[in-house]
Amino acid sequence: METHQIELTVNGRRRSVNVKPNELLINVLRNDLHLTGTKYGCGIGECGACTVLLEGKPVLACLILAASANGATITTIEGIGAEKLDPVQEAFIDHGAIQCGFCTPGMVVTAKALLDENPQPTEAEIKDYIRGNVCRCTGYTGIIKAVQSCGCGGEHKKVTAKKQP
Amino acid sequence: MDNHFDVIGSVLPKKDGIAKVTGKEIYASDVELPDMMHAVVLRSTVAHAEIKSIDTSEAEAMGAICLVPDDVPQVYYNERIVSIPEKTYRDRLVLPRKVRHYGEAIAAVAAETEEEAFAAMQKIKVEYKELPFYTDPLEANKPGAAPIYESVFLGENKFDVVNNVACERNITVGIFNCCPTCGTRFDYSCRLDEYHCGCGIVYTPAEDDGKAFDNAEVILEKEYDLSRVYHAQMETKSAVCRPEPEGGFTLWTTTQSIHNVRILLGEIFSIPLNKINVKRVALGGGFGSSIQMNSITPICTALALKARRPVKLVSSREEDMYDHHKYPAKFKFKIGATKDGKIVAGHLTVIVGIGGHNVQAYPLLGCMAGWYASLYKFPNLKFEGTAVYTNQAPCCAMQGYGNPQVNFAVESTIDMLAEELGMDPIELRLKNYVGLGDEFWGQGPTVKSTIKSCGVEEMLERGSKMIDWYERPQPGSGDGNVLRGVGLARGFHTSGTGGPKPGEVIDYSSASVKINEDGSVDIMTPIMDHGGGTWDAAVKIVSELLKVPYEMVSLSPTDTRTTGYDVNTHATRGVYCGCGAAYHVALKVKQELLTVAGQFLEEHPHDLDLIMDKESGQGVIVTKGLDCKRMTVGEVAAKARVLSMGTIAATGSYRQKNCPPCFVTNFVEVEVDKRTGQIRVVKSVTLGDCGTTINPDMLEGQLVGGLNRGIGYSTLEEASYDPKTGKLNCEGFYDSYKMTTAVEMPPLNKIETGFASTYEPTGPFGAKGLGEAAVNSIASAIANAVYNATGVRFTKLPITPAEVVAALKAKDEGRI
Numbered sequence: 001m002e003t004h005q006i007e008l009t010v011n012g013r014r015r016s017v018n019v020k021p022n023e024l025l026i027n028v029l030r031n032d033l034h035l036t037g038t039k040y041g042c043g044i045g046e047c048g049a050c051t052v053l054l055e056g057k058p059v060l061a062c063l064i065l066a067a068s069a070n071g072a073t074i075t076t077i078e079g080i081g082a083e084k085l086d087p088v089q090e091a092f093i094d095h096g097a098i099q100c101g102f103c104t105p106g107m108v109v110t111a112k113a114l115l116d117e118n119p120q121p122t123e124a125e126i127k128d129y130i131r132g133n134v135c136r137c138t139g140y141t142g143i144i145k146a147v148q149s150c151g152c153g154g155e156h157k158k159v160t161a162k163k164q165p
Numbered sequence: 166m167d168n169h170f171d172v173i174g175s176v177l178p179k180k181d182g183i184a185k186v187t188g189k190e191i192y193a194s195d196v197e198l199p200d201m202m203h204a205v206v207l208r209s210t211v212a213h214a215e216i217k218s219i220d221t222s223e224a225e226a227m228g229a230i231c232l233v234p235d236d237v238p239q240v241y242y243n244e245r246i247v248s249i250p251e252k253t254y255r256d257r258l259v260l261p262r263k264v265r266h267y268g269e270a271i272a273a274v275a276a277e278t279e280e281e282a283f284a285a286m287q288k289i290k291v292e293y294k295e296l297p298f299y300t301d302p303l304e305a306n307k308p309g310a311a312p313i314y315e316s317v318f319l320g321e322n323k324f325d326v327v328n329n330v331a332c333e334r335n336i337t338v339g340i341f342n343c344c345p346t347c348g349t350r351f352d353y354s355c356r357l358d359e360y361h362c363g364c365g366i367v368y369t370p371a372e373d374d375g376k377a378f379d380n381a382e383v384i385l386e387k388e389y390d391l392s393r394v395y396h397a398q399m400e401t402k403s404a405v406c407r408p409e410p411e412g413g414f415t416l417w418t419t420t421q422s423i424h425n426v427r428i429l430l431g432e433i434f435s436i437p438l439n440k441i442n443v444k445r446v447a448l449g450g451g452f453g454s455s456i457q458m459n460s461i462t463p464i465c466t467a468l469a470l471k472a473r474r475p476v477k478l479v480s481s482r483e484e485d486m487y488d489h490h491k492y493p494a495k496f497k498f499k500i501g502a503t504k505d506g507k508i509v510a511g512h513l514t515v516i517v518g519i520g521g522h523n524v525q526a527y528p529l530l531g532c533m534a535g536w537y538a539s540l541y542k543f544p545n546l547k548f549e550g551t552a553v554y555t556n557q558a559p560c561c562a563m564q565g566y567g568n569p570q571v572n573f574a575v576e577s578t579i580d581m582l583a584e585e586l587g588m589d590p591i592e593l594r595l596k597n598y599v600g601l602g603d604e605f606w607g608q609g610p611t612v613k614s615t616i617k618s619c620g621v622e623e624m625l626e627r628g629s630k631m632i633d634w635y636e637r638p639q640p641g642s643g644d645g646n647v648l649r650g651v652g653l654a655r656g657f658h659t660s661g662t663g664g665p666k667p668g669e670v671i672d673y674s675s676a677s678v679k680i681n682e683d684g685s686v687d688i689m690t691p692i693m694d695h696g697g698g699t700w701d702a703a704v705k706i707v708s709e710l711l712k713v714p715y716e717m718v719s720l721s722p723t724d725t726r727t728t729g730y731d732v733n734t735h736a737t738r739g740v741y742c743g744c745g746a747a748y749h750v751a752l753k754v755k756q757e758l759l760t761v762a763g764q765f766l767e768e769h770p771h772d773l774d775l776i777m778d779k780e781s782g783q784g785v786i787v788t789k790g791l792d793c794k795r796m797t798v799g800e801v802a803a804k805a806r807v808l809s810m811g812t813i814a815a816t817g818s819y820r821q822k823n824c825p826p827c828f829v830t831n832f833v834e835v836e837v838d839k840r841t842g843q844i845r846v847v848k849s850v851t852l853g854d855c856g857t858t859i860n861p862d863m864l865e866g867q868l869v870g871g872l873n874r875g876i877g878y879s880t881l882e883e884a885s886y887d888p889k890t891g892k893l894n895c896e897g898f899y900d901s902y903k904m905t906t907a908v909e910m911p912p913l914n915k916i917e918t919g920f921a922s923t924y925e926p927t928g929p930f931g932a933k934g935l936g937e938a939a940v941n942s943i944a945s946a947i948a949n950a951v952y953n954a955t956g957v958r959f960t961k962l963p964i965t966p967a968e969v970v971a972a973l974k975a976k977d978e979g980r981i
Contacts, residue, residue, distance in 0.1 A: 020280075034197065035188075036188070036191070036194075036195035036197075037187070037188020037189065038188070039192075039194075039399070039400075039449075040194065040401070040479070041399055041400075041401075041482065041899075042482040042898075042899040043481060043482060044482075044898060044899060044900060046898075046899035046900045047399070047482075047899055049399060076188070077187065077188030078187070078188050078189075080187075081186070081187055082187075085183065085186070085187070089183075089186035089187065092182070092186045093178050093179060093182035093183065093186060094178070096862045096863060096865065096866045098179060098181075098182055098185045098186065098696070099450075099695070099696030099697060099863075099866060099870065100398070100399060100400070100447070100448060100449050100450040100451075100695060100696030101181065101184075101185030101190050101447060101449070101696060102192065102398075102399035102400045102449030102450060103399050104185045104186055104188075105186075105188040108186055123912065123913055126907070127907040127908045127910070128908065130906075130907050131906040131907050131908050132906075133906075133907075134397075134399065134899075134904060134906065135399070135907075136397050136398060136399050136450050136452070136870075136874070136904075137399075137450060137695075137696050137697075137866075137870050138866055138869065138870050138873075139866070139869035139870040139871070139872055139873035139874075139910060140873065140906075140907040140910050141869050141910060141913055141916055142866055142869070143907070144907065144913060145913065
């Protein structure tokens with residue numbers, strides 16, 4: 001099958017990749033660019049583990065043809081908090097939002113997109129926004145709390161370590 | 166209880182937190198190696214057939230490496246080697262000559278890219294001789310049904326499979342233990358599976374219940390049907406295998422036990438274990454799905470050995486959903502009690518459709534008996550379990566290992582019994598529960614210990630207040646379209662599978678702990694962490710014991726070469742057993758540390774103590790009582806290096822000799838919409854008894870995660886099969902297999918959790934497990950709440966909207 005050269009700006013870096021017309025963005029990210037933080041969970045756009053930001057909007061990399069993203073700017077989990085942890089990432093660590101961690105990259109990217117759109121989401125808004133991201137471990141409450149804690153104009157209020165009485 | 170912990174019980178940053186939030190954590194599917202090939206698996210498109218031929222010529226002409234049944238060692242294995250060999254059933258090969266379920270792997274292909282491998286795979290031609298297939302264990306069990314197996318191995322012995330029965334287990338206690346003919350009491354050793362009496366009678370399970378129910382004033386007999394569900398761990402099963410130049414191979418794979426994978430692969434491929442290295446990588450969710458070696462692991466290994474190149478094999482979600490499920494169960498439960506609420510006898514019968522391979526049905530049935538025997542005191546107890554092969558995905562343990570199923574049958578019936586007796590459900594439970602000083606069956610009839618810590622009463626009392634239990638409505642008394650109800654169930658799980666004597670289940674762990682030259686500490690452990698905090702618990706335990714601050718203690722990357730054996734992170738044994746080993750090894754390190762420090766300080770080690778100095782970020786050795794001499798752990802280690810005295814370190818393995826139950830109590834409030842049939846959990850009070858809470862935040866995460874999966878189990882999830890095609894109705898797709906999302910959870914301020922104030926004397930710093938217990942009684946509590954809301958008792962899971970609407974309509978019309 002014929003390949004086409006596409007240009008992507010991924011996490012601020014210009015990348016040039018040869019792709020087949022049917023190649024999916026998730027495979028380009030994971031296999032060609034070795035950005036394995038974007039996870040494969042279902043391949044049919046149901047679990048959200050492969051969520052990335054395309055031009056700042058959350059998309060599912062398993063449903064996007066790489067060729068259709070030609071020229072686009074993409075942010076993967078590796079592009080968030082690369083130098084210093086993003087407040088959302090700190091909040092995930094502080095609120096028990098992580099267990100096995102396999103959904104975490106997609107969940108962090110989705111949470112970031114939500115907070116960009118809506119800096120002070122309500123609990124119901126958070127639940128609705130992340131309903132496309134499956135987490136089998138946590139029961140979601142830690143994730144919701146983490147996102148809520150960032151809901152003050154993006155400033156995450158860090159919880160201090162507390163001791164169980 | 167020691168309340169002066171420095172680290173235990175503190176909320177501290179999860180050690181793998183940064184790696185996980187930045188996407189840098191490496192799971193098996195993320196491993197990339199130079200010159201790596203990619204593999205795909207050809208899976209059966211029929212449910213039951215003999216494979217007449219597999220033609221790979223076209224695929225090979227495309228340059229692909231193909232693996233067919235002739236290419237793999239003809240070793241019959243059981244993918245789970247947790248039980249002792251004599252109790253392990255072996256029925257499978259790496260690639261079979263007969264397919265026993267739709268989606269079973271029959272061949273595999275490796276090529277330069279996954280796409281090329283897939284294209285080559287599509288060129289493989291398979292000829293089947295199709296056979297009748299069964300998606301219902303009752304059908305498969307009928308005399309004359311087509312045999313799914315002619316024979317299988319139990320240990321080294323081959324035996325014929327009759328009526329597709331994989332195994333049976335019949336267990337009795339009390340009067341049931343007496344010969345029904347002469348009344349002689351059987352001795353203990355006869356109790357397990359066969360019943361030989363001195364009078365020459367061999368008792369068979371088909372006998373009636375004899376005198377067991379004679380003293381019962383109330384007898385209830387109920388039936389329950391629990392669905393087959395899919396684990397849905399986020400990471401699909403994956404493996405990367407690299408053949409090594411000196412022979413053998415290195416493997417990165419999705420597993421809950423690196424050591425069992427190594428042992429099994431060594432047996433299958435006849436390779437010495439020192440030539441096989443299984444790397445410990447992060448696990449993207451387990452829930453039991455990777456207790457056994459996954460079916461793709463030896464396939465990937467065989468391909469890599471054949472290709473002599475590294476091979477990566479990542480299951481698609483659809484493949485994964487055809488690879489394993491939770492055990493479904495059909496129960497009949499008879500219970501007898503006196504009018505004042507004392508249980509006199511119970512008789513539980515279960516039939517389990519286990520799918521196309523027997524992964525662990527025998528221990529499952531034993532455990533089901535144990536969960537049942539350990540919920541309430543049944544002076545007379547009978548359990549009859551039958552596991553039947555079906556042409557479905559093989560079943561394996563899933564959080565609770567038979568416990569959620571048994572709990573649903575028992576806790577639903579207990580609620581009905583309370584109503585029948587006119588007694589409060591809490592009062593009935595308190596009258597009969599198995600608690601402090603009682604015998605607990607931690608892993609079936611051969612692994613038992615005496616309960617030494619128990620928070621059941623405390624949790625029932627606290628929980629009843631938190632949910633306003635005594636203000637709940639009368640069953641079915643509500644009107645309007647949305648009915649509200651409150652329900653309760655209690656449960657438990659074991660912590661590990663250790664007993665005073667080793668039983669049918671292998672249980673021990675290893676660890677190494679060393680003090681680095683600056684006073685920081687490395688822990689080497691083979692235990693896997695599902696994400697619930699097992700690794701953090703290991704760090705906290707060692708940190709607490711050596712008084713070295715948490716930040717200064719780390720887990721080393723490990724593999725099977727650098728660690729001693731650990732059986733598995735299963736059976737809620739991670740903290741109690743796995744970290745128990747780290748605790749005992751760290752004790753040795755502490756001893757050595759004090760000895761070396763004693764030489765430097767010119768003090769007897771007995772006169773020295775350790776304290777944690779958070780300001781300097783060091784553990785400090787001080788003289789007891791008078792803090793007149795002191796040295797930091799770092800100073801001791803550094804001086805020991807300069808004087809060439811060696812590294813302060815220890816290695817060891819340890820077996821826990823108890824299996825303490827971690828109890829849970831679940832109260833839930835539900836709303837049932839009569840129009841849509843939807844059940845919503847609007848409030849949950851979940852209390853856990855895990856002894857000392859080592860990771861309080863992560864334990865809360867376990868309870869809430871369990872609630873989430875319990876809501877799914879009770880109202881949504883079902884891996885049902887189409888009996889006409891032998892395929893999953895959802896066909897393996899996530900859009901059709903319904904699971905809970907964030908919106909099904911109750912509001913944050915309506916999810917309450919708490920922990921009993923108990924201390925387990927046999928556990929590390931008083932801790933026992935919790936993980937699996939978190940889910941075990943959720944579905945039971947929800948069903949009891951639905952009854953309270955609607956006055957209709959649902960005995961089949963999941964309780965779907967269609968069933969709710971139909972049942973409530975029938976009730977309104979006076980039909981039920």
